Amino acid sequence: MIVFYQERSHHHKTIDLPNETCTNCGNRGTLKMYLMQKYVWLFAPLLPSKKYAIIECSFCDNKIPSSEWNKKTEVIYHKEIKAIKTPVRMWRGAVLMVLLYLIPYTLIKLKVFKKATVKPLIETVNAKKTDVKDFKEGDVLFISADKANKNNTSLYDFTLAKVIKIEGDKTKLKKYTETFDFKDQNTLSLSAIDDSKFKEEIVVKTNFLREDESLVYYTKQEGMLENKVFGKSLTIIK
Ligand SMILES: [Zn+2]
Structure with missing residues (x-):
């Protein structure tokens, strides 16, 4: 102007x-x-x-x-x-x-307007990050996911997801039943994880996960392209 x-x-x-x-x-x-x-x-x-x-x-x-x-x-x-x-x-x-x-x-x-909360925490704090885009079957991902409990003030649950199967654009994950603290991603090791606690199955888009680490629901109505980002994969637990 x-x-x-x-x-x-x-x-x-x-x-x-x-x-x-x-x-x-x-x-x-x-x-x-x-x-x-x-x-x-x-x-x-x-x-x-x-x-x-x-x-x-x-x-x-x-x-x-x-x-x-x-x-x-x-x-x-x-x-x-x-x-x-x-x-x-x-x-x-x-x-x-x-x-x-x-x-x-x-x-x-005064919090009359909410400043856009575009996941700043996750984008910036991650120092000890393992490259998520190279994930393969059997890997355990440390993820952030939208809170199931809407009344909670915190934006995310931090939990784990195990890569069960990668089939083209579909990646099948199983979500862990426990949640963690954000900082746990740096200290958590595979030996401390109880494999029987991977329960809830979710299917996400492989490309989104590889390209920008987003967890995007895989919808069956493909033509509609209704991609809902519901979380991020932060690192791979070793
Ligand atoms: Zn004069």
């Missing part, structure tokens, strides 16, 4: 300079000092910018550049510019932008 902003000028105040003479037309008392302030404008005043002054002759419209100002004029300028306060409305856009950022942030903090 291209955003065009403008720099605009706000007129604060006009000061008469009755004792000054215009260098162009020679009239005395015709010069005026205009105290101005630049600001960034984007649909509304966004941010205030620098303050400045213009001296102009009200008779001949000649502008006196600041390099030609005399000492007395300079003193007036510094005194006046200091006294000028940036109007609050010049911050309107900036305040709005901060609010637009803060409101969603606050709502997330």
Whole structure:
């Protein structure tokens, strides 16, 4: 998106300079000092910018550049510019932008919005990972699976699944009846596993498991492609 902003000028105040003479037309008392302030404008005043002054002759419209100002004029300028306060409305856009950022942030903090919980834990923490994609029949996978108990606040159950049979796109697994802690995947060994506890049979898509370690239900209505990811395989227990 291209955003065009403008720099605009706000007129604060006009000061008469009755004792000054215009260098162009020679009239005395015709010069005026205009105290101005630049600001960034984007649909509304966004941010205030620098303050400045213009001296102009009200008779001949000649502008006196600041390099030609005399000492007395300079003193007036510094005194006046200091006294000028940036109007609050010049911050309107900036305040709005901060609010637009803060409101969603606050709502997330207050848990009004739930931040997308896209399995960050599993993706990042896995230090001692055995490559899951090379799994073969007989392997025991340490998996995360959606909680059976919906009332529980935790997102996953960590358990095991044994690879029973790989037949093309179908991989038959048997799920372990016990659950574990996430960190158990690093310490658990095959010798500590009771083979008789692999009970519930699940059929998943082989390719998903090999390619991104997802556990995807194998549905019978193939044409519908209703792939439901229900967990991840995290490592192979050795
Ligand atoms: Zn003049």
